[in-house]
Amino acid sequence: MTDLHWLTASEASRAFAAKTLSPVELVQHLLKRTEQLDPKLNAYIRLDADGALDAARTAEKEIAQGRIRGPLHGVPVGVKDIFDVATLPTTCHSHILVDNIAKTDAVSIQKLRQAGAIVMGKLSTHEFALGGPSFDLPFPPARNPWNTAYHPGGSSSGSGAGVCSGLFPVALGSDTGGSVRNPASACGIVGHKPTYGLVSRRGVFPLSFTLDHVGPLTRTVADAAIMLDTLAGHDPEDPGSSATQARHFGRLLDRGVRGLRVGFVRHFHETDMPAHPEVAAGLEEVSRVLQAEGAEVRTVRLPALDEFRGINRVILSSEAWSIHAPWLRDRPGKYGQLARQRLLPGAFVSAGEYIGAQRRRLELIASVEDVLRDVDVLLCASSMDPSCRLDDVPETNRTYPRQARAPFNVTGHPALAMMAGLSSGGLPVSVQFVGRYFDDATVLRVAAAYERATPWHTKHPPIG
Amino acid sequence: MDQSLLAAMAKAAGLEKALAEFPDDVAAAAQQALDNAGAVKFPTDPRAEPWPPMRAGVGL
Numbered sequence: 001m002t003d004l005h006w007l008t009a010s011e012a013s014r015a016f017a018a019k020t021l022s023p024v025e026l027v028q029h030l031l032k033r034t035e036q037l038d039p040k041l042n043a044y045i046r047l048d049a050d051g052a053l054d055a056a057r058t059a060e061k062e063i064a065q066g067r068i069r070g071p072l073h074g075v076p077v078g079v080k081d082i083f084d085v086a087t088l089p090t091t092c093h094s095h096i097l098v099d100n101i102a103k104t105d106a107v108s109i110q111k112l113r114q115a116g117a118i119v120m121g122k123l124s125t126h127e128f129a130l131g132g133p134s135f136d137l138p139f140p141p142a143r144n145p146w147n148t149a150y151h152p153g154g155s156s157s158g159s160g161a162g163v164c165s166g167l168f169p170v171a172l173g174s175d176t177g178g179s180v181r182n183p184a185s186a187c188g189i190v191g192h193k194p195t196y197g198l199v200s201r202r203g204v205f206p207l208s209f210t211l212d213h214v215g216p217l218t219r220t221v222a223d224a225a226i227m228l229d230t231l232a233g234h235d236p237e238d239p240g241s242s243a244t245q246a247r248h249f250g251r252l253l254d255r256g257v258r259g260l261r262v263g264f265v266r267h268f269h270e271t272d273m274p275a276h277p278e279v280a281a282g283l284e285e286v287s288r289v290l291q292a293e294g295a296e297v298r299t300v301r302l303p304a305l306d307e308f309r310g311i312n313r314v315i316l317s318s319e320a321w322s323i324h325a326p327w328l329r330d331r332p333g334k335y336g337q338l339a340r341q342r343l344l345p346g347a348f349v350s351a352g353e354y355i356g357a358q359r360r361r362l363e364l365i366a367s368v369e370d371v372l373r374d375v376d377v378l379l380c381a382s383s384m385d386p387s388c389r390l391d392d393v394p395e396t397n398r399t400y401p402r403q404a405r406a407p408f409n410v411t412g413h414p415a416l417a418m419m420a421g422l423s424s425g426g427l428p429v430s431v432q433f434v435g436r437y438f439d440d441a442t443v444l445r446v447a448a449a450y451e452r453a454t455p456w457h458t459k460h461p462p463i464g
Numbered sequence: 465m466d467q468s469l470l471a472a473m474a475k476a477a478g479l480e481k482a483l484a485e486f487p488d489d490v491a492a493a494a495q496q497a498l499d500n501a502g503a504v505k506f507p508t509d510p511r512a513e514p515w516p517p518m519r520a521g522v523g524l
Contacts, residue, residue: 210516240516310503317500325478332482332489340486344493345500347477356506358514363507365515 004029005166006460009223012169013071016063023056023063023074027118030076034120034167037464040148042140043162045081046088047121052076055118062116071226073116078162078171080155081122082129083214084203085109091138092205093125095334096327098138106203107238108172108214108231115230120168123158129174129207130155130320131339132400133390143390144186145461146427150387151396153186155179159217160187165463170227171217176207177312178382178405180215181417181432186387188419188428188459190447191217192224193405195438196412197242199228200235208319209240210358211312211409220457221448224416225250228440246438252445258294260446262287263375265302268404272305275384275402282421282429283381289453290379290446300371300378303364308407311364314349314357315410321346365411372413377446378434380404382417386427404432414440416447419456428456470494 002011004026015021031049038044059074079085082092084102086109091097109119124142126132133141133151142157144150145165152161156173160183163171173180175193184191192215199214206212216227228249235241264287269275275283287297321328324343332340372378384402388395408415413434420431431450435443451457474483474490483490 306503307505310500313500314504317497328482329478330481332479333485337489340482341489341492344479344482344489345497347479348473348494348497349501353501353504353506355514357501357504358516359507359512360504362513362515 005033007169008220009072009075009169009218009226010220012075013073016074017068023059023118024053026074027052027056027076030120030168037165038167040143040463041145041161041165042124042142043078043158043165043167045091045093045122045124045139045158048088048119052118052120059116059118069116070230072112072230075117075170076120076168077112077117078120078123078159078168079109080125080159080171080173082125082174082205083109083172085119085122088122090205092128093137093139094127094339095138096331104203107200107235109203111230111233123162123171125157126155127336127339128205128324129176129179130342131336133157133396134336134338136336141390144387144427145463146188149389149391150427151186151390153183153387156183156217159183160189163187163189163217163219164461166460169219170223173215173217174204174207175213175215175409176211176316177409178403180213180217181382181405181415182403184217184417185382185430186428188456189217189219190221190224190416190418191215192228192416192440192444193408193414194228194232194440195242195414197240198244198246198438198440199231200233200238200241202235202238206323208316210319211316213409221418221444221451222250222253225253225444242438244438246440249441249444252441253448255445256293257290257446257449260295260377261375262290262295262297262446263300263371263378264297265378265380266299267301268305269381269384273384273402273404275381276386278386278423279381279384279429283379283431286379286420286431286450289450293449293453297379298375300375302371302407303367305404305407308364308410309401311357311361311410312406314353315361317346318349318354321349361410368411368413372436377442380432380434382430382432386423386425386429408434413437414443416443418447418451421456422459465491465494
């Protein structure tokens with residue numbers, strides 16, 4: 001059998017059903033691995049070993065009795081520390097909320113528990129899912145398992161580092177400007193930002209109401225589909241929640257890409273924001289692989305990246321300011337420097353600029369929709385560079401905005417980032433696939449075809 | 465940015481404490497906000513609607 005810590009959720013589920021493995025054995029193994037590795041990774045803010053073992057015992061008993069709830073029954077999951085988990089603190093990695101004990105579970109946590117998943121604990125993030133890797137916060141920043149001197153991406157940093165290093169097979173993250181897909185890109189795993197409104201945000205500390213998405217980080221595309229099947233669904237108490245009936249997101253995983261039309265958004269990484277040569281070469285190789293698998297790849301054009309980025313920043317800073325203004329006024333020193341610097345601009349955005357950005361947003365959405373009428377899915381860059389050193393502040397500041405993820409927070413289209421190779425420095429490079437609204441299944445289909453045709457999902461970081 | 469204008473804007477936003485304790489952060493934030501808005505091509509069509517639209521009774 002594969003080392004227990006590299007089992008995917010699907011593999012663990014099959015082993016539970018075959019009674020060759022029990023949830024308690026798996027959780028105990030992962031707790032031991034966490035004890036060994038997490039001092040180097042800082043993926044966890046708070047490990048809930050007792051809660052995880054209790055849940056594992058319950059799952060073990062139910063599975064032994066043949067009461068299998070589904071493919072996540074008994075599967076350990078890590079949770080970004082902006083999601084409420086009842087009785088545990090939701091700190092948002094900030095001094096401001098360090099004693100903020102959640103009274104109830106977020107809706108996504110409720111759904112995972114109903115599916116029998118086991119919450120392992122709360123994971124490192126950038127402060128309020130925004131700041132950046134910081135050393136002036138109550139907890140240290142997470143580190144990249146491929147090289148612990150390097151940034152694991154963010155803001156769902158612990159989710160990325162933990163899934164990548166085998167501390168748990170799947171994790172929850174949030175994505176407002178790319179925060180699920182960035183750590184997936186930096187850590188060489190799969191990160192899916194579902195269509196806006198597909199997954200409830202209730203019980204997740206907000207950053208920007210019209211840009212926030214909840215999504216899974218996993219080691220395989222199949223596991224992302226399983227997570228989405230569990231998480232998706234209408235929530236009448238989340239005003240952004242969609243009433244769509246979209247379900248069974250893994251139903252197309254085995255179909256391949258023959259006959260699919262893929263729009264390659266080359267200008268993002270060729271001219272708008274020229275990518276690192278190894279990233280650009282990786283994207284060309286993805287295009288070649290998809291063509292070899294039978295897809296028709298054609299070059300398409302969207303509005304420029306700078307346009308999307310400007311819109312994302314005006315909207316995000318305005319909405320975040322409306323949330324943080326009371327604390328920024330009363331105790332600005334309680335924020336880490338990076339979060340403070342990134343939250344304060346919202347104080348200086350006029351109402352006219354905010355509404356103007358929302359009006360321009362609709363035009364950008366229309367432009368992307370026009371292109372998606374002629375192709376089934378988009379292929380484009382995620383990060384323009386491999387990860388940089390965590391302590392290299394100038395390089396972090398240079399590379400952090402060099403990404404093509406924010407456009408799809410602005411538009412709300414489903415978008416998935418995954419590993420597309422290793423750089424000469426031994427760090428992952430990535431690709432992003434984007435689909436039509438609520439057609440997350442086709443995004444996952446293309447990603448699964450690429451995954452099958454390449455070896456990247458079998459690569460693990462040299463961390464033990 | 466003119467310092468007196470910056471101070472007036474910060475005070476209007478209730479940021480007296482931040483201005484006193486972190487003047488560089490406040491100044492950088494004001495400049496960042498200007499740069500962000502400057503990057504947006506605001507619609508010229510007066511009928512251009514914002515997203516998300518008002519939808520009576522939906523999401524309640």
